Amino acid sequence: MAVNQEIAAILYRISEMLEIKNIKWEPIAYSKAARTIESLSENLEDVYRRGGTKALMEIPGVGKTIASHIEEFIRTGKIKKYDELKKSTPIDIESLSNVEGLGPKKIMLLYKKLKIKNLGDLEQAAMEGKIQKLPGMRKKTEENILKAIQFTQASGERKLIGYALPLAREIIALLQKQSYILRAEIAGSIARRKETIGDIDILVTTSNPKKVMNLFTSLPKVKRVIAKGETKSTVVYEDMQVDCRVLPPGEFGSALQYFIGSKDHNVAVRRIAISKGYKLSEYGLFRGTKRIAGKTEDEIYSKLGMQTPPPEIRENRGEVEAALKHELPQLVELKDIKGDLHMHTNYSDAENTVEEMVRTCKARGYSYCAITDHVSPVGIANGLTMAKLKRQQKEIDAARKKLNFPILHGAEVDIKMDGELFADAAMLSEFDIVLASIHQGMQHTKEEMTKRMIKAMENRYVNIICHPTGRKINKRPGYELDFEKVFTAAKANNIFLESNAAPIRLDLSDVNTRAAKDAGLQIPIGTDAHAVNQLDLMEYGVSTARRAWCTKKDILNTLSLNELLKRIKR
Ligand code: DGT
Ligand code: CA
Ligand code: CA
Numbered sequence: 001m002a003v004n005q006e007i008a009a010i011l012y013r014i015s016e017m018l019e020i021k022n023i024k025w026e027p028i029a030y031s032k033a034a035r036t037i038e039s040l041s042e043n044l045e046d047v048y049r050r051g052g053t054k055a056l057m058e059i060p061g062v063g064k065t066i067a068s069h070i071e072e073f074i075r076t077g078k079i080k081k082y083d084e085l086k087k088s089t090p091i092d093i094e095s096l097s098n099v100e101g102l103g104p105k106k107i108m109l110l111y112k113k114l115k116i117k118n119l120g121d122l123e124q125a126a127m128e129g130k131i132q133k134l135p136g137m138r139k140k141t142e143e144n145i146l147k148a149i150q151f152t153q154a155s156g157e158r159k160l161i162g163y164a165l166p167l168a169r170e171i172i173a174l175l176q177k178q179s180y181i182l183r184a185e186i187a188g189s190i191a192r193r194k195e196t197i198g199d200i201d202i203l204v205t206t207s208n209p210k211k212v213m214n215l216f217t218s219l220p221k222v223k224r225v226i227a228k229g230e231t232k233s234t235v236v237y238e239d240m241q242v243d244c245r246v247l248p249p250g251e252f253g254s255a256l257q258y259f260i261g262s263k264d265h266n267v268a269v270r271r272i273a274i275s276k277g278y279k280l281s282e283y284g285l286f287r288g289t290k291r292i293a294g295k296t297e298d299e300i301y302s303k304l305g306m307q308t309p310p311p312e313i314r315e316n317r318g319e320v321e322a323a324l325k326h327e328l329p330q331l332v333e334l335k336d337i338k339g340d341l342h343m344h345t346n347y348s349d350a351e352n353t354v355e356e357m358v359r360t361c362k363a364r365g366y367s368y369c370a371i372t373d374h375v376s377p378v379g380i381a382n383g384l385t386m387a388k389l390k391r392q393q394k395e396i397d398a399a400r401k402k403l404n405f406p407i408l409h410g411a412e413v414d415i416k417m418d419g420e421l422f423a424d425a426a427m428l429s430e431f432d433i434v435l436a437s438i439h440q441g442m443q444h445t446k447e448e449m450t451k452r453m454i455k456a457m458e459n460r461y462v463n464i465i466c467h468p469t470g471r472k473i474n475k476r477p478g479y480e481l482d483f484e485k486v487f488t489a490a491k492a493n494n495i496f497l498e499s500n501a502a503p504i505r506l507d508l509s510d511v512n513t514r515a516a517k518d519a520g521l522q523i524p525i526g527t528d529a530h531a532v533n534q535l536d537l538m539e540y541g542v543s544t545a546r547r548a549w550c551t552k553k554d555i556l557n558t559l560s561l562n563e564l565l566k567r568i569k570r
């Protein structure tokens with residue numbers, strides 16, 4: 001979705017929720033602004049970059065409050081008011097308004113008369129013929145609702161790993177609390193840490209399958225039970241479909257091997273099994289009818305003469321061959337990361353102070369960090385000016401002493417259309433480390449974008465290019481680059497290409513990270529944290545690096561501070 005459409009959709013939802021709360025006037029203001037924005041020809045991000053909230057307020061129907069919501073969305077990808085309203089509204093408006101033909105008026109009616117809060121309630125009421133009896137509803141409305149529910153459920157897009165993994169862990173924790181559950185593990189694409197997830201797969205061994213199925217289908221966040229069987233059930237948990245399978249302990253390893261996937265990996269492994277006279281399935285590794293392995297994955301891979309590949313690389317991209325030769329790489333781990341090189345504070349567009357960010361880095365066990373606030377065209381993202389920079393220097397110095405922790409004073413500087421930076425040498429020379437990013441003007445050709453990026457790399461103050469392709473997963477593909485040229489220029493100028501750990505970006509992607517590594521580049525992983533809790537996103541950067549076959553030495557910020565400083569010197 002383009003940003004205008006995304007913002008308009010949220011404003012509509014705010015309007016609907018306010019209306020359901022019986023609030024006067026405000027809903028009209030929100031829906032009016034949403035309508036204008038929907039049909040606006042200029043991109044809101046561009047409007048904002050051109051003239052900040054002032055320019056936004058020139059859009060008809062956009063006042064101070066809505067302009068500040070738009071600003072918030074552009075900076076953080078969220079609108080707090082929306083999240084708060086969602087929390088305080090008993091009705092799942094988001095899903096209900098996705099049903100064609102249901103507007104706020106009808107949703108409110110359904111809630112008042114039939115206590116309908118979510119899609120499950122709606123479907124039930126429609127099937128029982130209760131909806132056609134309401135004023136203004138007809139038999140046809142009811143039929144349409146049932147059809148629309150089916151479509152809504154079928155067309156749900158893939159979710160970001162950053163959304164899916166915490167949900168999966170939450171379910172595992174709830175299952176593991178039960179004494180009758182011996183093991184509960186995540187399988188499927190989440191185990192492989194793919195950037196997007198279709199559905200969550202969970203495997204369980206238990207002394208009591210029936211109890212597990214009852215528990216799983218009645219977990220607090222289950223919105224709908226799609227199927228409930230003796231050993232397999234499927235539910236919609238929050239906004240995700242989840243499969244849960246119960247297995248006997250003797251098959252747990254073979255089931256894990258099968259359901260972790262990927263399908264392509266499994267096909268290749270099964271071929272190895274056949275070539276050795278075995279048969280491999282989710283039920284075990286068999287010679288004839290005799291099961292010779294199945295309890296653990298290691299047992300199976302070892303009988304096949306293979307190492308067990310870490311789930312992140314099971315994509316049939318060479319791991320099967322390497323495992324047969326016992327030449328799998330020792331992949332980088334979260335504990336190898338010595339510091340985070342990309343984070344923001346309240347000096348630009350983030351929430352926390354320098355001290356709060358640094359304290360959290362220290363508590364994570366890092367041995368250094370870099371504070372990298374925005375230097376952007378005037379007024380945008382509230383970036384650093386020379387005066388602010390000087391103040392920040394003092395504050396960072398004080399934090400270094402107070403917390404006894406090494407802090408690199410860095411900046412994230414915008415790359416202009418012509419490849420020049422939005423900061424001059426006088427400013428750039430003040431920093432210990434300089435990150436450069438493209439945040440605007442991404443609609444140019446591959447050649448132009450490549451040229452622009454290489455120009456920025458040639459700037460002698462730059463060390464790291466952030467989120468190099470500018471993609472946002474499920475939102476925009478990012479611009480194209482001639483990677484061969486970019487890698488060559490990076491090496492020639494001692495520039496590093498970031499692997500941005502924010503789940504919406506994961507940029508470089510796994511595939512591009514692997515290409516960069518193969519070209520001989522070391523990769524810095526940065527969280528781009530805009531609040532202390534986002535420093536936790538490091539794990540997604542690490543899993544992407546693992547999917548790219550990176551070892552510890554392939555990752556720049558596994559170096560000690562001294563080594564790092566030597567390494568980035570230009
Ligand atoms: P997703 O859910 O689309 O993000 O991706 P996965 O990989 O989790 O796929 P899913 O949930 O359909 O199936 C889980 C795993 O089960 C998959 O990674 C491999 C295995 N699997 C599923 N269907 C097949 C199949 O037809 N053949 C083989 N060999 N394995 C399969
Ligand atoms: Ca799955
Ligand atoms: Ca599945």
Ligand code: ZN
Pocket residue numbers: 342343344412466528
């Ligand atoms: Zn940033």
